[in-house]
Amino acid sequence: MVNKSTNLEEYIDSFIEDSNLQEVIRSISIACKTISNSVRLAGINDLLGKTGDINVQGEKVEKLDEFANNTLINQLSKSKKVFMMGSEEIESIILPQPENPNGEYVVVFDPLDGSSNIDVSISIGTIFAIYKKINSDPQDVDNLLQKGNQILASGYAVYGSSTVLCLSIINKTSLFTLSGDQEFFLTSENIVHGDSKVYSINESNWNKFTDENKLWVNKLRSEEFGKYTARYVGSLVADFHRNLIKGGVFAYPADPKSGIGRLRLIYECNPLAFIAKQSKGRATDESEDILDIKPTALHQRVGLYIGGEEEINLREKLI
Ligand code: AHM
Ligand code: MG
Numbered sequence: 001m002v003n004k005s006t007n008l009e010e011y012i013d014s015f016i017e018d019s020n021l022q023e024v025i026r027s028i029s030i031a032c033k034t035i036s037n038s039v040r041l042a043g044i045n046d047l048l049g050k051t052g053d054i055n056v057q058g059e060k061v062e063k064l065d066e067f068a069n070n071t072l073i074n075q076l077s078k079s080k081k082v083f084m085m086g087s088e089e090i091e092s093i094i095l096p097q098p099e100n101p102n103g104e105y106v107v108v109f110d111p112l113d114g115s116s117n118i119d120v121s122i123s124i125g126t127i128f129a130i131y132k133k134i135n136s137d138p139q140d141v142d143n144l145l146q147k148g149n150q151i152l153a154s155g156y157a158v159y160g161s162s163t164v165l166c167l168s169i170i171n172k173t174s175l176f177t178l179s180g181d182q183e184f185f186l187t188s189e190n191i192v193h194g195d196s197k198v199y200s201i202n203e204s205n206w207n208k209f210t211d212e213n214k215l216w217v218n219k220l221r222s223e224e225f226g227k228y229t230a231r232y233v234g235s236l237v238a239d240f241h242r243n244l245i246k247g248g249v250f251a252y253p254a255d256p257k258s259g260i261g262r263l264r265l266i267y268e269c270n271p272l273a274f275i276a277k278q279s280k281g282r283a284t285d286e287s288e289d290i291l292d293i294k295p296t297a298l299h300q301r302v303g304l305y306i307g308g309e310e311e312i313n314l315r316e317k318l319i
Contacts, residue, residue: 008165008176008184015170020081024105024130025153025167027079031072032126032157032165033182035112038067039124039159048119056091056299062118065089068111068126082107083133086144086298088267095138106131106143110267113156114235123160125237129271130154144298148270148291156271158241166241168275191244192280193308197228198248200239210256212319219318236263240272240306244279249307249315254285261285261303265295269304282312 008029012022042048042064053061069089076082077096083103085094088110096103107130114124130153133143153169163178164187173191176184199220206214220228231248233239239250254261263269273283273290283290283306293302305312 006186008167008186011167011174011176011186015172020104021130021152023079023081024076024107025169027075027081028072028107028109028128028155029157029165029176029184031068031075032163033178033184034071034075035064035068035126036157036159036163036178037182038071039064039112039118042118055089057088059115061089062112062115064118065112065115072107072109072111072126072128076107081105083136084138084143085109086266087111088113088264088299092298093139093141093144099138101136101138104132106133106146108144108266108271110237110264113237113268114233117233117235122235123158123233123238123241124235125156125158125160125241127156127237127268127271128154129266129274141298144266145295147294148265148273151270151274151291154271154274156237156241156275158237160238160241164241166244166275168278171278173275173279188245193243193276194245194247195308195310196247197226198231198243198246199228200230200232200243200248200250202232202234202252203230205253208255209253213251213253216315216318225314236268236272240275243307244275244281247308247311249305249311251305252303253305254301254303261301263301263304265290265293265300265302266298269302269306272306276306280309281307282309284312 016022047063051061055061082096082105084106086108109128129151131146155167157165165176165184175188177187252262269290276283285302
């Protein structure tokens with residue numbers, strides 16, 4: 001039973017023993033509040049549009065991407081608990097300023113997922129995951145190249161019709177809603193994937209789909225397994241959030257020729273795959289569990305199939 005007066009602070013105090021980990025989560029939540037406010041007022045505060053820079057992905061950087069990235073780095077630096085960070089927006093290792101050799105935690109994030117939706121007031125969000133460092137070498141990228149199954153906690157904030165923070169830790173995934181007084185209150189606890197019949201796929205890529213994927217999507221469209229409908233926001237974080245709550249499956253297959261996907265393993269796929277796993281869901285890249293893939297590069301892109309366990313199993317049965 002959700003106690004609607006429990007705030008995030010009380011929640012993390014009640015079952016996370018490590019006060020350093022608590023502080024990391026607190027810092028991320030503060031950054032998400034700041035980002036949420038800036039997203040809501042972007043048009044007024046001249047935060048829409050591009051900075052003129054190109055990021056490591058070769059994409060034009062949005063002003064809000066840059067703002068969100070700096071906000072997370074500054075807030076996590078202030079926590080004094082973080083050893084190293086990795087961001088979708090930055091090419092290599094990020095160290096807190098001042099450096100913190102005694103910090104134990106490594107945090108990775110996509111500061112603002114769904115960049116193409118920023119200027120049109122459609123839901124976007126922040127995705128993050130927290131790991132323990134594996135060694136104390138501040139130049140060792142292996143601290144960031146950890147498998148998703150090493151994640152201690154992950155989550156996201158979605159800046160939608162309300163701002164909701166999802167936190168997944170110790171077999172428990174909960175949702176917090178940001179109040180008018182800028183406090184995150186617990187609004188759903190122990191959530192599990194819903195069972196609506198939804199598929200979320202950019203079907204404009206149909207001509208690049210493998211025969212297996214064409215067969216799968218055609219079966220979903222055929223009503224043989226219930227009446228599926230399509231929902232695709234174009235912000236992974238929002239598509240995942242909807243499917244987690246209501247039910248559904250999201251897929252962004254890898255290009256069959258190159259084997260490379262659109263979404264980033266470390267900053268997008270792993271954090272969400274961890275949440276899925278803890279919420280009766282699953283995520284694969286088609287051949288293996290996303291959480292079992294050993295990253296070989298910071299900005300590695302993979303195919304992603306993520307949703308309720310039954311949805312992912314159904315695809316595997318059909319192809
Ligand atoms: P971003 O992190 O630069 O916003 O890119 C990732 C986004 C995802 O949020 C979304 O699922 C996908 O790219 C949409 O891609 P497409 O426009 O090809 O459908
Ligand atoms: Mg993204």
